[in-house]
Amino acid sequence: MALLRVKPLSALRQFLKGQASGGIILMVAAALAMLIANSPLGRAYEHLLHSRIGPLSLHHWVNDGLMAVFFLLVGLEIKREVMDGQLSTWPRRILPGIAAAGGMAVPALVYLAFNGGATARGWAIPAATDIAFALGVIALLGNRVPISLRVFLTALAIIDDLGAVVIIAFFYTAKLSLIDLGGAAAVTILLFALNRSGVRRLIPYLLIGTLLWLFVLRSGIHATLAGVILAFAIPLQGTPRKPDLEEHSPLHRLEHLLHWPVGFLIVPLFGLVNAGVPLLGLRAEALVAPVTLGVGLGLLVGKVVGVFGASMLAIRLGMADMPAHAGRLQMLGTALLCGIGFTMSLFITLLAFSNDAMLQAEAKIGILAGSLLSGLLGYLLLRVAKGDTPDRMEA
Structure with missing residues (x-):
């Protein structure tokens, strides 16, 4: 359909620049959280996070409520790319798909090499890539990175996000309430019935989606997954009168509405709420x-080995082509950036070690250290790596 083919490069540039700018703000929010947590304001910071607003604490409103909106946007991006975007055909999916699979499996194996028993539950923490952070680093490089690598990284991170959603649903679910699960299933059927019946207004989907969030919150499945379910029910087609115009697609309208508040408010707020680790009170062994x-x-190691190794193997076996105008060192630098696992890694940490503050702190230190080193090394390598890049994207 023509819906996504109106000025595709311009739309892609707008998306990448928005993600990159949000990533830079997320870096600032994470640094601020660390400063506050290790300052005289640390206790007030902790007290504020655990203060209750209605039925939930501020911490839970951010992680269970606002992050459902983040997952809604993730779901919209996944659906758009799979239906009519960079992941719409198998040749386009093969390289980022293989790279994402390697980039999830190898970090999990590295983690399990150090952990067993109760701590093995955190195996998925290093498996995710933070697209906003990674594109934020790439934004600092200007036109040194070809657009093909930015598209590859974006597609990989979207597949990565889908994998993380599946992992959360299957491996980090608490006790289930069958009554609430039934309610969630009924509401889900209603949402897809609206889609099939041709409803193109967003308000009915959002109102019913709120009810879905309530059922999922009470069911034992993490409430944020309601955002993904809602996203897949939002119609990709435009109105019957103007089916081919992008601005008349409910999915595109909602995606454009959410990009700014999610990238510049919700994700930085999540970083501010969750990145603060009081290092001064930790034992050295941590x-x-x-x-x-x-x-x-x-x-730092598992991601680059998994992403770069799987990509090079697929290219060598003739299963996929090297991204246009990109060199091997640039691919290696991009694989290093995949080691920035901030947002989703923090999120999985809270699920994996929900009742152990010390393990949460240790995981957060690993996330911050691994992400920082991955981002720094990836930036330095991409800064010096050369490639035939007439396709470079302007800064």
């Missing part, structure tokens, strides 16, 4: 604890 090492090395 810096080299199995969880810290598993997460940190999973991101």
